[in-house]
Amino acid sequence: MASISLSNLSKRWGKVYGARNINLDIADREFIVFLGPSGCGKTTTMRMIAGLEDPSEGEIRIGDRVVNKLEPKDRDVAMVFQSYGLYPNLTVYENIRFPLKVRKVDETTHDERVRRAAAMVELGDLLDRLPRELSGGQRQRVALARAVVREPTVFLMDEPLSNLDAKLRVSTRAQLKNLQHELQVTTIYVTHDQIEAMTLADRVVVMESGEIQQVTLGFRAEDAQVSGTLNQSNAEILAPVYSMELLGDATMVSVRVGEAMVSVKADKDYRIGIGEPIGLEVAAAICHLFDKNTGERLSLD
Ligand SMILES: Nc1ncnc2c1ncn2[C@@H]1O[C@H](COP(=O)(O)OP(=O)(O)OP(=O)(O)O)[C@@H](O)[C@H]1O
DSSP: OOOOEEEEEEEEEEEEEEEEEEEEETTOOEEEEEOOOTTHHHHHHHHHHTSSSOEEEEEETTTTOTTTTTTTGGTEEEEEESOOOOOOTSOHHHHHHHHHTTTTGGGGGHHHHHHHHHHTTTTGGGOOOOOOOOOOOHHHHHHHHHHTHHHHHHHESSTTTTTSSSHHHHHHHHHHHHHHHHHHOOEEESHHHHHHHOOOOOOOEEEEEEEEOSEEEEEOOGGGOOOOSSSHHHHHOEEEEEEEEESSSSSEEEEEETTTEEEEEOOTTOOTTTTTTTEOOOOOOGGEEOOOOOEEEEEOO
8 A cells, every 4th residue: 555644744944945734645546746836845745755855844654654764765666857867878778677776676577577667668679779879758768667667656756757848748648647557556746737737637736835725726728718819708817828839739828827827728720929918718617626625626516
């Protein structure tokens, strides 16, 4: 069992709070996403769970163990970060194998485990390559395979897709979701990308200024629509365009609403300038409410 429980968890450096009084129960095999703007405390919370940062207050449980005092290597978590951290002089095979060697796992099992992990992320044909001979997406998959090979009880992923271009991000994201489904490993995933959060998560935890947010309304990008710059009478949200991303099959338009960033999928041919006013229609029926205490999605029926 790898449920995770955070109780009154805080991290403070002098007067600066990285995370403040976090209370959260994550179920075994759940895929949970920490979503929030830069500096809101996502990484700090994750690093405390991993054991890379000592909490100033509070308790972290993984399964039935309080792990506050345990070294990172004894927590049975595997981490994937945005920088791949591959060893440049080792082949893909040896990079993936590395955690097994460090942990002195029975050598007779290495080959099978490395090949199985590589196959899961479709790297089977690239095992003899060096990292510099791979694309960004392939390197990212080596980092994933290296986390998978250990068969940990918890995955911690800190913006693992942020170095990839939009197209690769979408395909790697799908692969990641599939992998988690197959491996059934409790996963905490950090992102500031709303779309990534909504597509991957069983549950989204929205963070702001080191704290978990208390009332949260969310909707999937594809469920809202751009109502057009001329006819804005149906729009629930009016705001200037913050960014426009061409995803291939769609155009993703983001606007800032107060502190929040709201992204909406528009037709692939849709074009608009940064700063131009835009109206977004968000039908109430497809909005999701998240419980203020548990972060769980609530049914509106
Ligand atoms: N070692 C440190 N010393 C002092 N303050 C820190 C330290 N590490 C982080 N902080 C502060 O704690 C807050 C939370 O940082 P954190 O890295 O957790 O944010 P984040 O949500 O992961 O942001 P990003 O999306 O930019 O990675 C920030 O205000 C940051 O400046």
